[in-house]
Amino acid sequence: MKFSTFAVAALAAPFVQAAPTDTRELANRQTKPKELSMMYQPILTIACLLPPVQPEFYPVLQRYTRYAVASLATFVYGFGTCKSPPFGSKLVRKVVSDIVNDTQVAVFQDDAAKEFIVSFAGSSSLQDFGTDFNFFFMPFDTAPGCTGCQVHGGVLKGWRSVQAGVVQALAELRAEQPSYSTIITGHSLGGGLASIAYTDLKANGVPIKIAYTMGSLRVGNQQYADYTDKLSGASDTQLGTLIRITHRIDGVPGLPLTPMGFVHTRTEIYEQDTAPILGTQSAGTTYRCFGQEAPDCNKGTATGFINQDHLVYTEINMTDGAQCNN
Numbered sequence: 001m002k003f004s005t006f007a008v009a010a011l012a013a014p015f016v017q018a019a020p021t022d023t024r025e026l027a028n029r030q031t032k033p034k035e036l037s038m039m040y041q042p043i044l045t046i047a048c049l050l051p052p053v054q055p056e057f058y059p060v061l062q063r064y065t066r067y068a069v070a071s072l073a074t075f076v077y078g079f080g081t082c083k084s085p086p087f088g089s090k091l092v093r094k095v096v097s098d099i100v101n102d103t104q105v106a107v108f109q110d111d112a113a114k115e116f117i118v119s120f121a122g123s124s125s126l127q128d129f130g131t132d133f134n135f136f137f138m139p140f141d142t143a144p145g146c147t148g149c150q151v152h153g154g155v156l157k158g159w160r161s162v163q164a165g166v167v168q169a170l171a172e173l174r175a176e177q178p179s180y181s182t183i184i185t186g187h188s189l190g191g192g193l194a195s196i197a198y199t200d201l202k203a204n205g206v207p208i209k210i211a212y213t214m215g216s217l218r219v220g221n222q223q224y225a226d227y228t229d230k231l232s233g234a235s236d237t238q239l240g241t242l243i244r245i246t247h248r249i250d251g252v253p254g255l256p257l258t259p260m261g262f263v264h265t266r267t268e269i270y271e272q273d274t275a276p277i278l279g280t281q282s283a284g285t286t287y288r289c290f291g292q293e294a295p296d297c298n299k300g301t302a303t304g305f306i307n308q309d310h311l312v313y314t315e316i317n318m319t320d321g322a323q324c325n326n
Contacts, residue, residue, distance in 0.1 A: 031236050034270060034287040034296050058283035061245060061269065062314040063087065064117070064212040068187040068194075069316060070323040071106040071119035077321025084326050088112060093169040097161030103193065105162050107169055114180045115209075116173050118166065120197070122188030122215075122318070135256040140196075140224060143203035143231075148223040152256065155192040155219050159200065166197065170206060184211035187318050188252055188310065191216025191244075195265070198242055199228045210241040214313040215252045218262035225263040225292055234266035236290055246298035247271045247281070250309040254302030263292055270297035271314070281315050 066086040074082040074091060082091040085108050093107035104121040137150035138157075170182060184201075186194030191213030198211040220228070234240030246253045246268055256262045268289040273279030289297035311319050 031290045034289045034294060036284070036287055058286060058314070061212070061243075061286070062316065064183065064185045065187075065214055065245070065314045065316050065318075066323050066326075067108060067117045067119050067183075068122075068185040068190065068212070068214055068313075069318045070108065071104065071121040071186070071190065072318070073321040073324040074106045075104045075121050078324045082106065082108075082324040084324060086323050086326050088326075089117070092116075092173065095162045095165035095169060097158070101158050101161040103158040103162050105166055105193075107166075107173070109173065109177075109180070114177070116170065116177075116180050116182045118170070118182065118184045118194075118197070120184075120186035120190035120193040122186065122190035135260070135262075137221065137261065140199075140220065142200055143227065146199075146203065146224065146227045149220060149227055150261070151196060151220040151224055152192065152217070152262070155189070155196055155217075158189075159193050159196045163197075163200070167201070167206065170201075174207075181209040182207060183209055185213070186216070187214040187313065188306075189217065192219045195219050195228070195242065195244075199224070199231060202231055202241075208241070210243065212243045212245065214245045214318070215247065215250050215310050216244060217252050217255050218258075218264050220263065220265075221261050222263045225265045228265045229292070232265070232267075239267045239288070243267055243269060245269045245271065245313060246302075247309040247313055248273055248298070249301050249303040249307060250298060251302050251304040251307055252310050253298050255305065258293070264299075266290075266292055268294060268297055270294075281313070 070082060070085055080094065085091055087110055089108040089110040091106060092109040095105040097103040106119045108117040108119065110117060136153045138153040140146055140149040140151040140156065184194045184198050194211055194213050195216055196219055198208055202208045228242060232240035232242040242265060244265060244267060248271060270287045270289050271281045272285040274282055274285055293299045
């Protein structure tokens with residue numbers, strides 16, 4: 001059984017400080033200011049005159065946020081079961097690593113949407129805590145053409161511990177339903193695992209439609225970020241197929257630090273709150289950011305490690321079993 005996210009937060013918080021911001025380095029990597037989030041069409045903005053959000057995008061973010069936390073609901077609060085997964089889907093596969101890594105993946109099948117949703121559970125045990133802080137670079141040598149790619153050692157080991165099981169599960173499921181799309185999602189450490197899984201699987205010919213991460217830590221160096229951006233098709237005019245969601249002062253996306261060589265990929269969707277105190281998130285406070293590390297998005301606001309903004313995304317509590325009781 002896993003420990004709670006709050007226990008991990010209590011252990012981690014005293015040892016982690018806010019990431020320093022080098023505005024010159026950030027300016028070189030941001031291509032233009034953030035704008036209120038839109039789907040696939042670029043919208044021109046000027047200072048203080050931001051365009052309205054396209055309302056159809058926000059429910060998409062909420063949908064995959066629900067699936068991201070559904071893995072935690074399955075393995076922590078459901079003790080390996082998920083009585084009633086989101087959107088009338090069903091839990092069709094569980095992939096669990098050895099006790100050393102404690103990495104867990106839930107695969108849901110949504111017949112109405114014709115999707116398989118691969119959800120990586122986030123930090124909730126002492127083993128996960130160790131994975132988070134095993135941030136020494138390791139070579140990422142299984143993606144063809146990813147020359148010089150180095151990634152977070154703990155996250156890579158976690159992915160390797162479940163990789164064969166995930167590949168087998170997807171092969172079996174696609175054989176049963178060849179017309180279904182595959183979506184990857186994850187929150188916190190699960191977001192980092194989802195990111196590496198997306199890059200590895202997609203680069204090796206596994207058909208991944210899109211991936212969504214929430215509050216993901218940084219997982220790779222500049223070569224890895226550039227390779228993944230190219231693989232996903234992310235640019236100023238295209239969101240690409242790896243969407244990275246951040247929330248206000250959430251400190252986890254600020255780690256490991258950029259001076260250590262870690263770089264985020266595009267595309268960042270940044271959530272602010274509707275009010276400074278007791279506010280919530282909405283389409284009207286959700287922005288699309290430009291470049292790999294935008295100073296006017298989470299990079300400029302990230303504080304500490306796990307905090308209140310890490311525990312809520314798109315108005316959804318990321319730390320309970322509600323997503324298995326829909």
